[in-house]
Amino acid sequence: xxxxxxxxxxxxxxxxxxxxxxxxxxxxxxxxxxxxxxxxxxxxxxxxxxxxxxxxxxxxxxxxxxxxxxxxxxxxxxxxxxxxxxxxxxxxxxxxxxxxxxxxxxxxxxxxxxxxxxxxxxxxxxxxxxxxxxxxxxxxxxxxxxxxxxxxxxxxxxxxxxxxxxxxxxxxxxxxxxxxxxxxxxxxxxxxxxxxxxxxxxxxxxxxxxxxxxxxxxxxxxxxxxxxxxxxxxxxxxxxxxxxxxxxxxxxxxxxxxxxxxxxxxxxxxxxxx
Ligand code: DGL
Numbered sequence: 001x002x003x004x005x006x007x008x009x010x011x012x013x014x015x016x017x018x019x020x021x022x023x024x025x026x027x028x029x030x031x032x033x034x035x036x037x038x039x040x041x042x043x044x045x046x047x048x049x050x051x052x053x054x055x056x057x058x059x060x061x062x063x064x065x066x067x068x069x070x071x072x073x074x075x076x077x078x079x080x081x082x083x084x085x086x087x088x089x090x091x092x093x094x095x096x097x098x099x100x101x102x103x104x105x106x107x108x109x110x111x112x113x114x115x116x117x118x119x120x121x122x123x124x125x126x127x128x129x130x131x132x133x134x135x136x137x138x139x140x141x142x143x144x145x146x147x148x149x150x151x152x153x154x155x156x157x158x159x160x161x162x163x164x165x166x167x168x169x170x171x172x173x174x175x176x177x178x179x180x181x182x183x184x185x186x187x188x189x190x191x192x193x194x195x196x197x198x199x200x201x202x203x204x205x206x207x208x209x210x211x212x213x214x215x216x217x218x219x220x221x222x223x224x225x226x227x228x229x230x231x232x233x234x235x236x237x238x239x240x241x242x243x244x245x246x247x248x249x250x251x252x253x254x255x256x257x258x259x260x261x262x263x264x265x266x267x268x269x270x271x272x273x274x
Pocket of ligand 1: 015018045047048077078079080126157192193194195
């Protein structure tokens with residue numbers, strides 16, 4: 001009876017394999033559950049796409065994960081969180097999956113930043129996330145007086161996807177993007193994109209003294225807290241520590257770099273969302 005009731009998994013979605021860094025931290029903190037990871041590698045990047053497209057892609061991903069029996073989905077992708085989450089929560093879920101939950105990564109990151117900065121916060125993210133204004137809106141909800149400085153870093157994702165984020169070329173690009181933020185004397189910097197966490201050390205070196213808000217651990221702690229506050233959901237989750245990885249484009253790179261990001265070997269399976 002008891003085992004019959006425990007039938008759901010936790011889903012983690014990203015536009016590519018960057019979200020594996022977030023899944024790694026989630027599993028580090030909550031290893032007991034069963035997880036399904038989906039990376040939409042065939043259609044990355046999301047960061048340059050329209051709101052309508054990001055919503056449609058995200059909706060397909062969420063649907064796939066629900067069909068895999070996920071009760072709760074974390075949109076590890078910041079662009080999906082900034083451009084699709086609201087509509088998913090307000091329109092899609094009530095109509096199609098009223099009992100299930102989809103959570104994003106923006107609010108946890110913003111709360112962490114606001115708690116350690118008095119006046120000045122920097123945000124780096126994809127162009128889409130910057131243009132959405134979602135980080136600004138959420139920060140201002142907590143502290144309307146906070147000064148916020150945003151910078152889109154569109155070249156970081158391809159550098160990371162190519163495994164070139166430690167190259168001298170990546171250093172030059174980083175300086176170009178971060179020099180304006182350095183002048184703004186920010187106290188905290190939100191690494192508002194799945195792929196930036198892996199660059200934390202070098203960004204921290206360049207912006208010495210600035211507190212880095214790296215989403216992995218923050219999102220993991222928030223999920224832990226969420227499950228404690230929602231025992232009715234937690235008690236339905238399967239506890240077998242299994243993880244299945246899916247991608248929409250099975251390339252050697254996904255397996256290789258994905259394993260490096262996740263910290264252990266992964267064997268992704270290819271799926272189609274269309
Ligand atoms: N996953 C995206 C994000 O966190 C970055 C990659 C993309 O542009 O799709 O915003």
